[in-house]
Amino acid sequence: MTEPVVAMPPFAPLYGVGTETVQLRWLTVEYRTDPEVLARLLPAPLAPAPDPLVAIWVAEFLGAGFHLPDGTVEQRPPYLQAGISVQCRRQDEVGAYPLTFFIEGLNHGTLGREIFGLPKKQARAVTLTEDGDEVTGRIVTANDIEIVTVRARAATPGAALDPIPEWFGHHFALKLIPSAEGTGYDISRLVRIPFRTSRPTGGWDGTAEVTVRPSAADPVHLLPCLEVTSARYGGIRLDIGFGTYLDHVDHVPVAGTPDWGSVAPSGR
Numbered sequence: 147m148t149e150p151v152v153a154m155p156p157f158a159p160l161y162g163v164g165t166e167t168v169q170l171r172w173l174t175v176e177y178r179t180d181p182e183v184l185a186r187l188l189p190a191p192l193a194p195a196p197d198p199l200v201a202i203w204v205a206e207f208l209g210a211g212f213h214l215p216d217g218t219v220e221q222r223p224p225y226l227q228a229g230i231s232v233q234c235r236r237q238d239e240v241g242a243y244p245l246t247f248f249i250e251g252l253n254h255g256t257l258g259r260e261i262f263g264l265p266k267k268q269a270r271a272v273t274l275t276e277d278g279d280e281v282t283g284r285i286v287t288a289n290d291i292e293i294v295t296v297r298a299r300a301a302t303p304g305a306a307l308d309p310i311p312e313w314f315g316h317h318f319a320l321k322l323i324p325s326a327e328g329t330g331y332d333i334s335r336l337v338r339i340p341f342r343t344s345r346p347t348g349g350w351d352g353t354a355e356v357t358v359r360p361s362a363a364d365p366v367h368l369l370p371c372l373e374v375t376s377a378r379y380g381g382i383r384l385d386i387g388f389g390t391y392l393d394h395v396d397h398v399p400v401a402g403t404p405d406w407g408s409v410a411p412s413g414r
């Protein structure tokens with residue numbers, strides 16, 4: 147028999163643990179960046195993919211439903227979320243390594259953060275606005291810096307295309323649980339998270355401009371936009387199942403520190 151998953155606080159869990167189905171309005175802008183910086187951000191055994199691609203996405207989660215083991219569905223109100231992921235390789239598979247997800251209302255993101263290690267942070271604001279054939283996404287950090295503005299314009303409107311890149315099919319997240327004793331971490335493990343998309347509606351391919359602004363706390367500017375390679379927008383359904391544990395990671399790159407140091411395990 148499979149043991150049920152228990153969430154915090156066990157007295158009155160913050161969320162029910164189940165698989166997720168969500169309807170999205172989603173913008174992805176993909177660009178090439180400095181390959182050396184990208185390589186330094188990846189925890190081994192993740193390695194750079196041949197193309198040094200970054201994807202900035204901004205999405206409205208229109209109705210996230212969590213299918214619980216007892217057959218009930220926990221429904222969430224709509225919210226906005228954005229993320230910065232880089233393309234990577236693990237053995238022969240190409241996938242996405244998520245650097246940071248920004249969310250308005252971190253409570254909605256606790257499940258993905260605690261279980262899968264999706265790197266969610268509270269944002270001051272995430273916006274996704276339509277204006278004719280243009281869509282603009284913004285990420286404003288908790289300390290009020292608009293670190294990302296992406297402005298995309300439709301070139302081929304009306305296509306039924308998936309706005310989520312194919313390489314997002316495998317997300318290799320790093321689940322990192324810090325030690326309670328003040329040094330290092332207790333868990334540092336890659337988790338494969340299956341992202342399955344279906345039913346694209348009203349999407350388009352287009353062009354985009356990307357602006358990233360410096361912030362010490364959220365150093366997205368370390369990944370400069372050298373060339374936009376694609377921009378896609380549209381409606382999509384996303385299904386996320388349970389994850390699979392992969393490699394233990396002993397060298398966790400910490401960006402933005404003067405020497406790009408790493409943290410060590412706690413010894414537990």
Ligand SMILES: CC(=O)CC(=O)O
Nearest residue numbers: 255257258259264386
């Ligand atoms: C894409 C996601 O952020 C998935 C989740 O809801 O945790």
